[in-house]
Amino acid sequence: MARKTATSLxxxxxxxxxxxxxxxxPRTTEQSRPPLRSYDALVDDRQHPLExxxxxxxxxxxxxxxxxxxxxxxxxxVVRTYDFLLPDYLxxxxxxxxxxxxxxxxxxNNLLQLKWKGAGITLSRLIINSTIGIGGLWDxxxxxxxxxxxxxxGQTLGFYxxxxxxxxxxxxxxxxxxxxxxxxxxxxxxxxxxxxxxxVDNSTASQAFTSVSSVDRRxxxxxxxxxxxxxxxxxxxxxxxxxxxxxxxxx
Amino acid sequence: MTILRLISIMLMVLMGxxxxxxxxxxxxxxxxxxxxxxxxxxxxxxxAKLPAALPTSTINLRIFPDRRIPEIFWYQDGLPCSLIRQRxxxxxxxxxxxxxxxxxxxxMLDLQKVFYQAGFHVLSLSSPxxxxxxxxxxxxxxxxxxxxxxxxxxxxxxRARQAIGRHIAVSDYxxxxxxxxxxxxxxxxxxxxxxxxxxxxxxxxxxxxxxxYRSVTILDRLLDDNIPGGLNNFQTWLxxxxxxxxxxxxxxxxxxxxxxxxxxxxxxxxxRDPFLRAIIGLSFRMSSSNMIFSADIMNGGGYIxxxxxxxxxxxSLTPYAMVACRTGFTDYFHEYLYPRLRRRHPGLTEAxxxxxxxxxxxxxxxxxxxxxxxxxxxxxxxxxxxxxxxxRETFGRRARIFPLGGHCGNLAHPEVxxxxxxxxxxxxx
Numbered sequence: 001m002a003r004k005t006a007t008s009l010x011x012x013x014x015x016x017x018x019x020x021x022x023x024x025x026p027r028t029t030e031q032s033r034p035p036l037r038s039y040d041a042l043v044d045d046r047q048h049p050l051e052x053x054x055x056x057x058x059x060x061x062x063x064x065x066x067x068x069x070x071x072x073x074x075x076x077x078v079v080r081t082y083d084f085l086l087p088d089y090l091x092x093x094x095x096x097x098x099x100x101x102x103x104x105x106x107x108x109n110n111l112l113q114l115k116w117k118g119a120g121i122t123l124s125r126l127i128i129n130s131t132i133g134i135g136g137l138w139d140x141x142x143x144x145x146x147x148x149x150x151x152x153x154g155q156t157l158g159f160y161x162x163x164x165x166x167x168x169x170x171x172x173x174x175x176x177x178x179x180x181x182x183x184x185x186x187x188x189x190x191x192x193x194x195x196x197x198x199x200v201d202n203s204t205a206s207q208a209f210t211s212v213s214s215v216d217r218r219x220x221x222x223x224x225x226x227x228x229x230x231x232x233x234x235x236x237x238x239x240x241x242x243x244x245x246x247x248x249x250x251x
Numbered sequence: 252m253t254i255l256r257l258i259s260i261m262l263m264v265l266m267g268x269x270x271x272x273x274x275x276x277x278x279x280x281x282x283x284x285x286x287x288x289x290x291x292x293x294x295x296x297x298x299a300k301l302p303a304a305l306p307t308s309t310i311n312l313r314i315f316p317d318r319r320i321p322e323i324f325w326y327q328d329g330l331p332c333s334l335i336r337q338r339x340x341x342x343x344x345x346x347x348x349x350x351x352x353x354x355x356x357x358x359m360l361d362l363q364k365v366f367y368q369a370g371f372h373v374l375s376l377s378s379p380x381x382x383x384x385x386x387x388x389x390x391x392x393x394x395x396x397x398x399x400x401x402x403x404x405x406x407x408x409x410r411a412r413q414a415i416g417r418h419i420a421v422s423d424y425x426x427x428x429x430x431x432x433x434x435x436x437x438x439x440x441x442x443x444x445x446x447x448x449x450x451x452x453x454x455x456x457x458x459x460x461x462x463x464y465r466s467v468t469i470l471d472r473l474l475d476d477n478i479p480g481g482l483n484n485f486q487t488w489l490x491x492x493x494x495x496x497x498x499x500x501x502x503x504x505x506x507x508x509x510x511x512x513x514x515x516x517x518x519x520x521x522x523r524d525p526f527l528r529a530i531i532g533l534s535f536r537m538s539s540s541n542m543i544f545s546a547d548i549m550n551g552g553g554y555i556x557x558x559x560x561x562x563x564x565x566x567s568l569t570p571y572a573m574v575a576c577r578t579g580f581t582d583y584f585h586e587y588l589y590p591r592l593r594r595r596h597p598g599l600t601e602a603x604x605x606x607x608x609x610x611x612x613x614x615x616x617x618x619x620x621x622x623x624x625x626x627x628x629x630x631x632x633x634x635x636x637x638x639x640x641x642x643r644e645t646f647g648r649r650a651r652i653f654p655l656g657g658h659c660g661n662l663a664h665p666e667v668x669x670x671x672x673x674x675x676x677x678x679x680x
Binding site (some may be wrong): 036058061101247 | 323326352354377381485486493500540545548553554555558560563565566569573574577582
């Protein structure tokens with residue numbers, strides 16, 4: 001699974017570099033008149049948060065749109081069916097189970113960043129929720145003041161000083177950047193190589209878990225494409241993603 | 252959840268608006284700082300009991316089926332509105348959303364619950380300033396002139412009524428709207444006196460601007476005056492905000508979008524008013540940016556985008572977003588809306604237009620029309636000195652002024668909910 005993710009990521013990156021050359025400037029004709037309010041007159045050469053480094057923007061916008069179609073015609077119908085079939089109570093138990101399994105990645109990345117307290121809390125959570133919480137179906141640890149310490153491999157890379165790199169919109173996975181794409185691959189590799197997938201060693205179970213966790217995560221994410229009422233939704237998502245990751249890394 | 256909502260929650264976490272909470276009094280809305288009230292709205296323990304879920308369906312209206320929609324708006328496919336219906340014959344209330352808001356914005360959802368609970372069919376309309384409306388339902392595709400907007404809204408209401416046609420038994424029609432939607436409701440009501448399509452029994456204006464131009468000036472300035480160095484210095488401001496948030500994050504060890512978290516943050520951070528003002532200004536600026544860009548594209552460009560430009564779905568819109576967020580509603584008024592209207596009405600001056608875009612302009616109608624009421628807050632930030640007095644004097648007993656709540660911050664408070672419900676119930680037979 002890890003190798004597959006890494007290969008497809010590499011393929012995607014090559015593809016994006018290839019297609020990224022598409023122009024993102026509007027084509028104008030001889031009739032074109034510049035606008036009354038222009039960029040050059042209003043914006044100075046300081047750094048602006050909205051202008052995230054995005055050299056592959058044309059391609060990213062294409063993937064963004066593709067993700068919308070995927071979401072609308074495949075992913076959301078599945079999620080809706082899931083919502084319809086299962087009672088909320090059961091959905092919450094599944095979310096708990098999924099989160100508990102992924103505590104492995106939190107633990108690993110807390111350790112990689114030498115965050116001993118975070119690692120201790122995560123380990124305690126894992127033990128408490130797996131036993132008393134019956135495989136994570138319930139989360140008694142949070143009730144006892146042990147809040148989840150989320151860390152992923154992208155954050156670990158960021159912790160050691162690796163910058164964002166170009167912004168990327170990953171097919172199916174959504175907003176990311178070069179560093180975090182490697183982070184996703186790294187987490188998947190750890191999860192499969194030395195984590196729960198390796199422990200269980202049963203490809204049917206692993207595949208089932210992958211499907212359930214994807215649906216569970218989409219089910220918990222209220223975002224819907226092109227519903228923000230802003231023609232600048234792409235820019236807004238890019239800005240929020242970038243700021244959110246900066247925050248997560250700085251903590 | 253809209254991105255704007257997400258941002259506002261995120262920003263609420265940052266700002267640490269420990270709005271001087273006050274002890275119980277006649278009106279026990281807890282936030283005395285009007286800017287904090289506007290952003291935080293009604294804290295959960297003070298909210299009225301409202302239905303948890305609504306039987307909402309959406310209807311999609313194609314108002315101008317022949318209109319060519321530019322490729323960049325490929326995802327626009329008609330104007331969505333929502334209908335919540337009672338199972339039996341009932342009165343129907345139209346709700347008009349505030350600036351930039353969609354039919355399902357959080358405040359809209361609160362109002363929908365209030366009126367559904369009170370026994371109305373509820374038909375919710377996006378603001379004429381929302382991009383869906385500009386693109387699909389505005390005749391001029393350049394909103395802001397209240398009489399034109401009222402005409403557009405009226406057309407949408409008629410079409411919505413047709414669309415839900417036989418499936419619903421309606422006894423009477425009612426109308427309301429908040430903020431910009433409030434002043435628009437007044438203009439729609441006046442239009443209905445001529446056209447008589449609905450014959451509204453009662454109309455409630457919720458926190459409307461008295462003068463649209465004055466209110467947008469105030470809101471524009473909130474941004475310009477409270478981000479030191481203006482938007483070109485936004486990075487510095489945002490960095491500071493993120494730094495604060497990061498401190499909180501470090502201290503608490505975790506981060507989540509929840510009321511509980513916000514509450515903990517409040518307890519730690521001192522009240523910072525300029526920050527709150529900037530947030531409100533920013534939120535308004537985002538709404539007006541969306542509107543201005545949509546209007547400009549629909550009208551062929553020339554204001555913030557070049558004319559005759561082929562903007563495709565993969566074209567970067569970032570440079571236009573940068574310009575749009577440096578364009579206030581007042582800029583749009585002077586540089587775009589007014590010149591366009593003057594072409595249609597030669598001799599129209601700016602001062603005349605400003606005067607037209609106000610409740611004063613229809614003061615005689617408001618004074619004489621018993622069915623129209625207004626609900627407002629004494630500390631509403633979009634009003635000018637003297638506006639509240641004018642409302643009291645014009646509406647008389649039909650004006651209800653709450654002492655606190657900022658701009659639309661108290662809509663979910665039980666006393667406010669009761670007032671709205673009673674106001675409309677008195678119209679029922």
